[in-house]
Amino acid sequence: MKNISKNIVKYKWWILVISILLIIPAIIGMEKTKINYDILVYLPSDIETMKGEDILTNDFDMGAFSLSVVENMSQKDVLELEDKIKEIDGVEKVVTIDDLTGTTIPVSMLPTEFKDKVAKDGSTLMLITFKESTSNQETLDAVQSIRDLTGESVKVGGMSAMVLDTMNLSNSEIAIYIVIAVVLCIIVLMICMDSYLVPFILLLNIGIAILYNMGTNIFLGNISYITKAISAVLQLGVTTDFSIFLYHRFEAEKKVTKSKEEAMVIAIDDTFKSILGSSLTTIAGFLALCTMTLLLGKDIGIVMAKGVLFGVICVLTIFPALILIFDKQIDKTVHREILPKFTHVKNFVTKHYKLILVIFILLCIPAYIGNKNVKVYYNLSKSLPTTLQFSVANQELKDKYNIVSPEVILVDKTMKNNDINEMIDKIEDVDGITFALSYSEFSNLGLPDDLIPEDVYNTFNDGEYQMIIVNSKYEIATDELNNQIGEINDIVKTYDDKAIVAGEGPLMKDMVNISNTDFNNVNYTSIAVIFIIMVFVLGSISLPVILVTAIEFAIFVNMSSFYYTGVTLPFIASIVIGTIQLGATIDYAILMTTKYLDKRKAGEDSVKSMHYALDNSVQSVFTSGLCFFAATFGVGLYSKIDIIGAICHLISRGALISMAVVILILPSLLMVCDPIIIRTTKGFKKGKKNMKNNISKKINKKAVAACLAVTMLIPFGVNAQTKDETVYSRLNNEGNTIETIVSDELSNVNGDVVDESNLNNIKNVNGDEEFLQNGTNLIWKSEGNNIYYQGSTSKALPINIDIKYYLDGELINVNDLNGKSGHIKMVLNYTNTDKHGNLYTPFVVTMTTTLSNSANTNITIDTGKVVSNGTSSIIVGLATPGLSESLNIDELDKFNSITIEYDTTDFTEHDIYNAYAAKVIDEDDLKIFDKMDDLYSSVDTLTNASTQLVSGSNALSTGMNTYTTNFKTYKNGMNALTEGISKINTNYSKLNAGINKLNSNLSELSSIASDLSQLKSGLEESSTGLTKINAGLDQIKKTLDIVNAGGYNLGQSSTIGLVADVKGLETYMSALAQNQGKTCDIQNKDITGCDQNLFGIYQDLSAESSIINGLSTKITELEAGITKIQTGINTMDSSIDVASLTTKLTALSNGVNELASASNQMNGALQTLNSSSELLNNATNELYDATNELNNGAQELSEGMSKFDSEGIQKINSYVNGDIASLQDNLEDLKTLSDNYGMFTAKTNETSGNTKFIVKIEANN
Helix, strand or coil: HHHHHHHHCCCCHHHHHHHHHHHHHHHHHHHCCCCCCCCCHHHCCCCCCHHHHHHHHHHHCCCCEEEEEHHHHHHHHHHHHHHHHHCCCCEEEEECHHHHHHCCCCCHHHHHHHHHHEECCEEEEEEEECCCCCHHHHHHHHHHHHHHHHHHHHHEHHHHHCCCCCCHHHHHHHHHHHHHHHHHHHHHCCCCCCCHHHHHHHHHHHHHHHHHHHHHHHHHEEEEEEHHHHHHHHHHHHHHHHHHHHHHHHHHHHCCCCCCCHHHHHHHHHHHHHHHHHHHHHHHHHHHHHHHHCCCCHHHHHHHHHHHHHHHHHHHCCCHHHHHHHHHHHCCCECCCCCCCCHHHHHHHHHHHHHHHHHHHHHHHHHHHHHHHHCCCCCCHHHHCCCCCCHHHHHHHHHHCCCCEEEEEEEEEECCCHHHHHHHHHHCCCCEECCCECCCHHHHCCCCCHHHCCHHHHHCCCCEEEEEEEEEECCCCCCCHHHHHHHHHHHHHHHHCEEEECCHHHHHEEEHHHHHHHHHHHHHHHHHHHHHHHHHHHHCCCCHHHHHHHHHHHHHHHHHHHHCCCCCCEHHHHHHHHHHHHHHHHHHHHHHHHHHHHHHHHHCCCCHHEEEEEEECCCHHHHHHHHHHHHHHHHHHHHCCCHHHHHHHHHHHHHHHHHHHHHHHHHHHCCCCCCHHHHEECCCCCCCCCCCCCCCCCCCCCHHHHHHHHHHHCCCCCCEEEEEEEEEEEECCCCCCEEEEEEECCCCCEEEEEEECCCCEEEEECCCCCCEEEEEEHHHHHHCCEEEEECCCCCCCCCCEEEEEEEEEEEEEEEHCCCCCCEEEEECCCCCCEEEEEEEEEEEEEEEEEHHHHHHEEEEECCCEEEEEECEEEEEEEEEHHHHHCCCCHHHHHEEEEEEEECCCCCCCCEEEEEEECCCCCCCCCCCHHCHHHHHHHHHHHHHHHHHHHHHHHHHHHHHHHHHHHHHHHHHHHHHHHHHHHHHHCCCCHHHHHHHHHHHHHHHHHHHHCCCHHHHHHHHHHHHHHHHHHHHHHEEEEEEEEHHCCCCCCEEEEECCCCHHHHHHHHHHHHHHHHCCCEEEEECCCCCCCHHHHHHHHHHHHHHHHHHHHHHHHHHHHHHHHHHHHHHHHHHHHCCCHHHHHHHHHHHHHHHHHHHHHHHHHHHHHHHHHHHHHHHHHHHHHHHHHHHHHHHHHHHHHHHHHHHHHHHHHHHHHCCCCCHHHHHHHHHHHHHHHCCCCCCCCCCCCCCCEEEEEEEEEECC
8 A cells, every 4th residue: 555655645736636537427427317306206116106107107198186276267178278278298198177068068067076176266277197207307397387378277187297306496595505515514623623624625526526426426317305415415524534633644754754645654644544444334334234135225325435435546546646735835824723632531431431321321222112113205296385386286276175185096008987986985985085086977977978078088998997086084194194104905805906096105015014114124234334344444343343332322412312203203214323433433432442441451551541542533523523524414404304304314413423432431331341342352461471460361241241231232133042021011090000011021032931020911912932830930842032921910000109189289180170170280299119228220201291282281290391392392301210218319209290281272181101220320330439538528619719800899789780770860861851852842942933923823814903993893792792691591590589589370379499398308208207106307318217208308398499590690790791792792892992903013024033943943953952952862772781781790690600609519519528338328229129120920941031010090081
């Protein structure tokens, strides 16, 4: 390799020229490579559904079809539109109901049941068939031509329309993907490298490699749009670290060699050796995708493997040439490295590696569960925006015609109409089928064959088959649709065993089945291939297991994050991510491991070796992981295509997770498994004497056990002989046990296997192995397969669960809750019954349940998390019953129960699942208590620093408070000034308006003077009239006085006034009451004895008397007013001097005119002053608000720091400096209890194993 390195350096200019020339054919090849936008074509060609697609293409000239909706067009216009669409290249047939009815028969005359299937609400269903396949370019061009021709009047649905929209969207985004990836990578490289120019050279080199890779895709014929979209950014992320490694090696050698050429030769040679293993594992990981039955894996795998290969070649040839050519410019752009050296990482990892390992072990379980249960979807349309034209059309089909998943059934052409109709009747009885349409339907309408248009006939018949179109209301790739397709297939096979159910739904059903198989095959293949490569690269049997364990754990964490956040992934993302992440990030682990081995083989102990490994690899791993993240993260955020976005999200997140695992967890695994590594790795013989004083020749058994336990947590490879037990228990809604079933798995057994079990009704559930039972002893006849058996037990569970419900704060029986509304509080109390002395076996309970979002809101949980997927909320809670008592920590009491609260409009009981197992505490982890002195010292330092911080924050708060108070005074003064100016301005504006109005009115007063003489005459007449009115009012008043006082009847002989009537009636009622022995005293308001009829008359008379008195008073007042008016008129009449008034008005008008002019100028100045003062006042108020916020922040900081110090630091100080010995003893005892709790039922002494419990609290709906 050294000679090749020298030639690369020697012919650097030739290499650069040739590489530039090769770009030309690469670009041509890239442009000529066809892109496939239909994933379904990657299904195997020999499956029945794909054969059906071939029949549709070749026999029916129906390579693709589209159900479209024609809006608001007459029958005549629809027929004319059909003719235009038929003229478009690629279109085979166009069929609507109008082909049967023509323009003379109204569609409404057709039977309603038939009509509603094809025409509704002013729209018509149109079937368009295409000559070529769904994703053929001619078909896509035809769809676009139909859209251009019809505009909004026809909404084109179907797969081809989806493929066209996918193509357009993908092509519009792909350039932006690359720009985003490049920009983010440049930012990362600027931070991680010491030159401003090198990142551009590095990306130029990778860009050339990407062009070569994309150009050579022409030899594959075509690639998928997914491959095209992600290959460039993946290649950028995967191969960047190769270039970084060579550059760093070159810079290091420049300092110790005579020339830059010699330094580059050494750098190329060393880089080749270093990246050989990592690039091989990456290529192997991508090639593992080729094992997928779904040929899309082969498409992605080959392209990405080529990409890595081209990346390596360009790094070893073009990149050195560019570095040497631009070396002087690089030196001029050198800057200080921004990226830290991570010097503290090594001390942290080597000091706490056992704790890190415990955390790793604990995380393995939720990571595995999440990875295993992550939800995926297969409906390709869901990965695209709903605003695309095909999606709008499909929604229209669903809303108007309930067409969701149209499928095609192909049956023998000779099948009789009666049989077809009978078969269709059975198909329509299948749950979810909305209609089935066949040629026989026209016979049912009484239409003879010669009246049916040829296009319609040919659409449903060819030489060998006839076609039936079936529609389902279920979405593509759902369990409901897949089950429905199975039922339909069973029905049609009874009439024609060669019948085929084809279409998108059946294709996606096959896609689901194939993908599920591919997922496992790809993962196992990639692990096996990479394992074998690493055996040769690392010369070890144990190291590949450890490295793959670490990266597989990172993959599990990555995948499980989507499960716990309730995100559903597109199926292809879940299949390829494991292989991509493993292949792309395993080189991080290889780099770390090789550095560690270098020092261990040289005789250094494990701690020093790990220090060296971390010092020399963390920065490279961090830079590489960050670049990989940058290359994919932005694309994931930007892409509107969920398949691409999800893959990029997974890769970017996986890069960071793998980076963290390699930096923290992998070193812990290497140190724990160090004795095994030494015995199973080549190259340690020479250093054996040097290591004699550092390690024991005898392998530490505990280390071996820990290493094996860790590697067993990831479900691959070969397991030790174990008995794993799962206890399934069903409880009613009050927490009482209904039944308990126990499942046991005996792993890696052969021959006669002795087992022990106290279960009842034992049966083999997964094989034919037989057993003999003698009491609790079982003897199984095994043939090397794992044995799975079940039995029942009445043994009480170690944890009792009591559940209580509250409605609006009141305790209520759950059976009385169904259908009610209000605030629900649900409390699950967990009681640990497995007590030993003062300690309880440490069980960790995970509770899960779901609530519908349609009827339930404001969902909370006190010790867990609520995750919503839009339609429902997943509630996950955590409990550790008995742990607070065992450790004597009151703060853990809340984990003895789980409380869920929410508001409901219609309560429905839901199943609640609880999973728990004994928490394992490793013995070595307890040694964390061995060295507490450092902790004491650190806590003291932390306490002193916290005290100083509290003092400083208090001083800041006091100063800010004083400043705010003073500023408030200024602000109040400014507000008052502004308010005063505003009032002056407002009032003066009014004054100015008045002056102007006065000026305007005075100009009109001259005309008024001539009218004053007429006014004087009128006043004299008014005075005379008022005298007459006054006399009349006086007469009315006298009359009212007579009526009130004594003229009620107005007769001559009897004059009883109203007043006398009232008084007399009052006296009469009093006397009448006395005669009856009662009291009637109206004056003193005692009317209990008054006659009610007379009392009513009394009240009416009193009211009339009051009214008359009031009228008399008002008339007196009116007379006085008229007298005053008359006096005023007389005075005005005598004072009017018309000539003098005219002269004075003219002088007044001139004066007011001058006043108005000056006032206008004054008003303008005041408005300017008002505006300026308002601006100043607003700025002052904003500044005051900001100052107030700053003051509040300072006060909150002071209070927070005081609280942080008192409730946090001081408590830590008190706790750490308190008695930790009891806690250590309790933890050791809990570890013992956990170890002893190996099985719920029974096992032999030689059998190891674990038990987990899954408890279902059943809803009583």
